[in-house]
Amino acid sequence: MPGTAAAPAPAAPEAAAPEADEVVIIGAGAGGGAMAWRLARAGLSVTCLEQGGWVDAAAAPSLRPDWELARQTTHHPNPNTRMNAWDYPIEQSDAAIKPLMYNAVGGSTLHWGAHFPRFRPSDFRTHSLDGVGDDWPLDYWELEPFYEENDRIMGVSGLNGDPGNPARGPRQTPPLPAGPGAGRMAAAFDRLGWHWWVSDAAINSQPYGDGRGACNLCGPCDVGCPTGARSATDITYWPMALAAGAKLVTEARVFEIEADAQGRITAVAFHDAAGIARRIRAQMVVLAANGVGTARLLLLSGLANRSGLVGKRLMHHPTGMATGVFAEPMEGFKGPFATSILCQEFYETDASRGFKRGFQMQLVRSDGPLGTAVGVYLPRLPWGAAHHGRFLDVFGKTASLTVTTEDLPREENRVVLDPALTDRMGVPAPKMIYALNDTTRAMIAYGLDRAREAFAEAGAREVLTQDLVSEAGFHLMGTARMGNDPERSVTDRWGRAHDHLNLAIADGAVFVTAGALNPTPTIQALALRAADAIIRNARDLGGAA
Amino acid sequence: MNRDTAPDGPHDRDPADAALTAALARALSCLLPGQPPFPPAGALGLEAGILAEPRFAGAARAVLDAAPDLEQLSDAAAETRLRQIETAQPALFGAFVVAAYSAYYTHPAVLAAIEAQTGYRAGPPQPGGYQLDPFDVEMLAVPAARAAGWRDPREEGA
Numbered sequence: 225m226p227g228t229a230a231a232p233a234p235a236a237p238e239a240a241a242p243e244a245d246e247v248v249i250i251g252a253g254a255g256g257g258a259m260a261w262r263l264a265r266a267g268l269s270v271t272c273l274e275q276g277g278w279v280d281a282a283a284a285p286s287l288r289p290d291w292e293l294a295r296q297t298t299h300h301p302n303p304n305t306r307m308n309a310w311d312y313p314i315e316q317s318d319a320a321i322k323p324l325m326y327n328a329v330g331g332s333t334l335h336w337g338a339h340f341p342r343f344r345p346s347d348f349r350t351h352s353l354d355g356v357g358d359d360w361p362l363d364y365w366e367l368e369p370f371y372e373e374n375d376r377i378m379g380v381s382g383l384n385g386d387p388g389n390p391a392r393g394p395r396q397t398p399p400l401p402a403g404p405g406a407g408r409m410a411a412a413f414d415r416l417g418w419h420w421w422v423s424d425a426a427i428n429s430q431p432y433g434d435g436r437g438a439c440n441l442c443g444p445c446d447v448g449c450p451t452g453a454r455s456a457t458d459i460t461y462w463p464m465a466l467a468a469g470a471k472l473v474t475e476a477r478v479f480e481i482e483a484d485a486q487g488r489i490t491a492v493a494f495h496d497a498a499g500i501a502r503r504i505r506a507q508m509v510v511l512a513a514n515g516v517g518t519a520r521l522l523l524l525s526g527l528a529n530r531s532g533l534v535g536k537r538l539m540h541h542p543t544g545m546a547t548g549v550f551a552e553p554m555e556g557f558k559g560p561f562a563t564s565i566l567c568q569e570f571y572e573t574d575a576s577r578g579f580k581r582g583f584q585m586q587l588v589r590s591d592g593p594l595g596t597a598v599g600v601y602l603p604r605l606p607w608g609a610a611h612h613g614r615f616l617d618v619f620g621k622t623a624s625l626t627v628t629t630e631d632l633p634r635e636e637n638r639v640v641l642d643p644a645l646t647d648r649m650g651v652p653a654p655k656m657i658y659a660l661n662d663t664t665r666a667m668i669a670y671g672l673d674r675a676r677e678a679f680a681e682a683g684a685r686e687v688l689t690q691d692l693v694s695e696a697g698f699h700l701m702g703t704a705r706m707g708n709d710p711e712r713s714v715t716d717r718w719g720r721a722h723d724h725l726n727l728a729i730a731d732g733a734v735f736v737t738a739g740a741l742n743p744t745p746t747i748q749a750l751a752l753r754a755a756d757a758i759i760r761n762a763r764d765l766g767g768a769a
Numbered sequence: 770m771n772r773d774t775a776p777d778g779p780h781d782r783d784p785a786d787a788a789l790t791a792a793l794a795r796a797l798s799c800l801l802p803g804q805p806p807f808p809p810a811g812a813l814g815l816e817a818g819i820l821a822e823p824r825f826a827g828a829a830r831a832v833l834d835a836a837p838d839l840e841q842l843s844d845a846a847a848e849t850r851l852r853q854i855e856t857a858q859p860a861l862f863g864a865f866v867v868a869a870y871s872a873y874y875t876h877p878a879v880l881a882a883i884e885a886q887t888g889y890r891a892g893p894p895q896p897g898g899y900q901l902d903p904f905d906v907e908m909l910a911v912p913a914a915r916a917a918g919w920r921d922p923r924e925e926g927a
Contacts (some may be wrong), residue, residue, distance in 0.1 A: 286895040290875035297824050305824060346920040352927030353920060363922065378916060385909065388918040401901035414911040419918050422904060429904075440898025450895050557889065558899035572920050592894075593883050594874035598867050608848060609864055612804035620887055630884065 230664070241473045241496070242252055244505035244542050245271040247758070248492050248513055250478050250521065253331015254744050255730035255751040256375065257457030257465065262755035264468035272465075273476035273494055275513075276310035276328035278429040278458065284448030285528060291447060292594035299447045301335055305325070310475070312647040314516060315387035315631065315655035319371060322539045323656055329474060330458030335446050337562020338426040338454050339586060341369050341743045344377040344389060346572060347739035350489050354573045354580045356459050357463060357737040361708045361760055362753075364536045365719070370749035377464075378455045379432045381439075383426035389421075390526040396480050397429040400439060405554040405623030406564040407585050412682035415421045416568035423586070425563040426455035426744075432462060438486070441559045443592070456558070479651045481509055481525040488725045489527075495649050496531070508726045508758060511733070512751065515539075515700030518733040519639040520654040522704060528721040535640055537633035539702040542660055544627040546675035547601045547683030549635045556590025564589060567625075569739060570674060579663050583632040583671045584741050585678075590622045602688055625678065626693075627671030629664055630705030632738040653752075660692065668692065684730070698745050704733035719754035790816040792833050795840050799847050800869045807883040813879070815872040825868035831858075832865045 239260070246261055249256045252274035264270045287292035296305075301324035304309035310327040325334050326335035345364035349464040350357035372393050382395040399422040413420040416584025427445065430438050436459060466472060475497035482491040482503070483696040491501045511518045519535040567585040570577070590601060597605045597615060601624035605614050608615055642655040672689050679687045710722035717718035719734050730751040732743050739746075798811030803868070818918045835854045855862040870920050873879055880891035890897075 284895065287893050289877065289880065289891070290891050291893050291895075293871055296871045297822060300824075307824065343920050345922055347920040349927040352921060353925060359927075380825045381902075383906070383909070385913050387913065387915045390919065390921075399904035399906075402904050403901050405909070410908055420912050422909065440896070441901055442894035442898040444894060462824060501819065553887075555899075555901070557894075558901050572918070592874075593880065593889070594871060597870040597874050604863070604866065605870075607800040607869075609802055609804075612800055612807045616886060619890060728881070 225369070225635070229478070229608065232649075236237075240272070241434045241476065241502060241504050242271060245269050245471070246502055246506075246507045247271070247510060248273065248506035249510045249730075250492065251331060251512035251514070251517065251731065252329045252457070252462065252472060253455055253512060253514065253731070254333050255747045256331070256510070257461035258748045258751040259462045259510055259512060259730045260470045261465035261468060261750050263758060264470035266463050266759045268759065270436035270470040272470060272472045273478055273504070273664060274314070274329055274472060274474050275477050276326075277474040278335055279328045279330065279448065280450065281448045281450050281459075284342060284450050286442055286447050287450060288445050291444065292592045294447050295595065297445070299335070300497045301326070301446065301698065309319070309733050312477075313645055313653045315642040317654060319656040319697070320660055320692065321542065321658055321695065321697040322514060322695050323518070323700065325700065327750040328458075329462060329472065330456040333456035333744065334458065335670050336698070336744070337560065337588075338446055339562045340378070340424045340669065340745050341566070341584075341741040342389065342424075343739045343741055344571065347737060347741070349579060350737050358707070360736045361706055367746070367749045367753065368392075370752040371745055373752060374745060374748045376424045377460050379436065380424050381427055381429040382560050382598075384420050387422040388419045388571070389664040398424055398431050400427060400429045400563060401441065401559055401588060402564050403559050404553055405556050405589060406587055407735055408682045409623060409625070409678060410565055412678050413567055413569075415451065416681055418567055420565050420567045423563040423566050425560060427560050427563065428453040428455075433460065437465070440559050441561060443557050443559065443561055443589070445560050445562065448486065456692065477647070477649060478513075479524060479649065479652075481521060481527055483525070483724060487724050489724050492635065499649065508728070510728045510730050510758075512730040515703045516639050516654050516656065518729055518731055520641065523641050526654065528704065528727060530723050531711055531714055532763070533635070533705060533712070533714055536635040536638045536704050537702040537705055538637040538639055538656065538700070539631040539633055539735065540627045540697050541699045541738060542612065542664050543623055543629070543659040543696045543739060544629055544672045545690040545693050546600055546627065546672050546679065547622050547624040547688045548679035548682060549618050549688065550621050550684055551685040552621070554590065554623050556623055557592055558618060559589050559593070561589050562586070567678075570671065577670055579667050579670070579742070583627050583629040583667055585671065585675060586626045586628060588624045588626060589598055589621065590624065593619060594695050603690060625675040627668055627675060628740050629667045629671065631664060631738045633702050633705070633737060634661065639750045652745065656697070657700060660734065699732065699738070701735040701743060705736050706734040707736065718757035719750060720757065728754055728758060786807070787867055789820070789830075789833065793819065793829055795847065796836070796851065797869050797873070799801060799844070800853055800866060801873050806885055808878055810869060810873045813873070813876050815876065817870050819868050822868070825869050825871070828861055828864035831861055
């Protein structure tokens with residue numbers, strides 16, 4: 225299990241943890257970075273405790289000839305496989321979808337494809353519109369200004385004018401190149417009369433931001449971006465947060481949030497880089513440790529669980545994959561692997577399909593030789609005498625469509641504390657318990673049929689499908705949902721715990737439903753909005769509960 | 770499995786290690802037997818790197834433990850033995866296949882063969898990157914002309 229590999233050396237100054245601070249944030253990823261900047265800019269005194277350290281993008285594996293090896297070892301998205309020193313183990317034997325995340329300054333934004341769509345307005349009203357899931361205690365329009373500000377800071381390439389989504393402000397840079405595969409599929413979608421649009425990506429197509437260059441189409445955004453084109457909070461929010469006075473303590477592994485007898489949060493306990501247990505007193509604590517890490521810490525601390533929902537309602541984006549093999553080169557190893565175009569023709573409910581809600585189809589490019597062989601988008605290539613011929617048959621000639629479905633919340637899908645497994649400090653590890661239901665399987669099956677139809681229209685000579693990509697737990701949502709009713713939700717509409725008014729959550733745990741779209745823009749917009757609520761209530765810090 | 774730090778080949782190892790390395794080479798060539806210009810995996814000296822990589826070594830050792838006579842078998846019998854293990858222990862064998870493919874497809878000789886066959890550049894993707902034509906906005910003419918495809922909950926009273 226994890227704990228055997230050396231972590232990269234820090235690339236930026238670290239702060240020593242103070243003994244007390246106004247606000248303590250746990251986690252320096254997508255939500256934590258946004259929160260830290262917003263609070264520090266407003267003049268609040270902020271300390272962030274991050275389990276990992278700084279990762280030096282100038283040493284990214286993509287600069288080495290054996291770069292693909294990193295994806296199977298030190299940069300594998302699953303911490304149980306990666307086994308880096310900054311990771312903690314996650315028991316996954318009862319999880320149909322395995323956990324993917326990264327622990328470092330920047331969190332999983334260091335390890336992503338940077339596909340950056342917003343949720344649709346209907347995503348916030350699934351119960352009212354379709355009688356499934358639950359409504360959020362806020363709507364798209366309330367979040368819209370925070371989406372806009374987040375776009376400006378992260379930097380988004382794309383183009384306005386998509387009739388499939390509400391109008392919005394201009395993107396920071398133009399669309400990324402489509403490539404031959406997207407060209408073929410876009411024409412096929414047009415002939416089929418289906419929606420498609422160029423993807424929003426948190427990737428610069430032109431230089432944008434402080435010292436950030438343009439994408440040079442190298443491909444593997446997930447192993448690090450030496451040009452800084454691929455956005456991540458370590459190069460966007462964190463430089464601004466630190467400049468505004470925020471303190472960031474790396475390799476600080478939080479194991480308990482402490483509360484007094486009245487339920488007021490008083491301190492955060494953590495192991496420092498040397499393994500020494502320390503604590504920092506806090507007037508306000510913000511959890512931003514992702515849908516698994518945040519649930520784990522709340523369960524470890526016995527907090528915020530009047531509703532009994534902490535850890536429950538775990539949602540992913542269950543994903544099927546269809547890959548078209550073409551006769552001619554598609555050059556899919558050129559360009560950001562996860563972003564080109566997307567199809568939302570089947571996103572909203574259509575009762576004739578036999579299920580409610582829907583899915584997106586995201587055209588992903590293809591892989592290098594190793595990714596092709598081990599089977600990321602394709603099924604794994606066969607071993608034996610047929611191997612080499614099959615490799616040449618498919619390599620560089622594919623494009624793939626994800627069928628990324630909405631995962632409606634169910635309490636039996638959950639994060640609990642494992643009774644046996646611990647991290648290397650002896651702290652109980654989380655366990656994910658997760659299964660798909662028949663509705664989700666039907667949705668994926670329907671989507672794969674549509675993907676086959678699209679590839680046939682595009683002239684693919686072969687279509688290969690995977691009913692479920694198990695290594696796809698990159699969106700961890702719902703384990704501390706927000707809501708207006710303290711008996712049926714963990715936080716209020718501002719992300720503040722009903723039971724502890726000086727404890728807030730700023731990650732995917734607060735999601736009420738999951739949509740069928742990548743969650744990071746929504747996580748960050750919610751974090752900025754939650755930060756503003758904390759700022760407004762700053763005079764009450766420490767006395768609220 | 771950093772190629773800069775992986776242990777040297779079997780000549781530096783004790784007899785037990787040498788036997789393990791030879792058995793692993795045999796298994797690797799069963800998986801990836803080679804086909805010009807692709808070399809057989811067992812001829813590339815991948816074994817030490819696999820056994821030194823903690824994420825790979827366990828699966829490799831377990832598969833070899835389950836096939837202790839692999840080196841004595843004919844090619845066909847060796848393949849049959851490995852397929853029996855694959856059937857009986859698919860997760861374990863899958864991990865071994867990933868280890869084998871990982872070592873093979875990041876070896877310079879294999880990357881050179883791919884470059885010769887496909888034009889894919891054998892070097893790292895950075896710092897050179899690749900070139901593609903800029904996005905052609907004219908592509909969007911058809912989808913841009915479609916009717917609005919999103920639901921506004923306000924219009925439905927939600």
